[in-house]
Amino acid sequence: SSGINAEYGGGRQSSNNTGIRDISHLTEAEQVEYLLRKTAEEAALDMRAGADLTIKEEDDKEMKEAEEDELPWCCVCNRDAEVRCGECDNDLYCKRCFREGHDEFDLEDHKPAIFKKTSRHKKYNLEL
Secondary structure, eight states, rough: HHHHHHHTTTTTTTTSOOOOEEEEOHHHHHHHHHHHHHHHHHHHHHHHTTOOOSSSHHHHOOOOOOHHHHOOOTTTTSSSEEEEEEGGTEEEEHHHHHHHHHHTTTTTTTOOOEEOOOOOGGGGOOOO
8 A cells, every 4th residue: 555655755656577575665554554454454355355264163174084084104214203393384293203304494483393193083083
């Protein structure tokens, strides 16, 4: 909106053709205020377009069912899972794959949580 851009010095168009304004010249507080206003404008636009932004009961039920059907194995190598990464859509990893994958992609801000098999995972225990 032109009011926001005028209020914050016009905002410079980014050079990467994404249409995202360069707000790096603003103070941190101004950047936060600008982004909050843009988010509110987008939400208002979604509401005018008829978008339903609430979580439906069916969606919540589907998410719970997906968790129940979760396989207790590392998403990379299929060994038994030992950790879960919340920042990676709750993916399960063995410790080795978590460490190697997150080191390779410089994801040190991702913190693993210990994964413990529950009774619903016992059906996947295979005796070989």
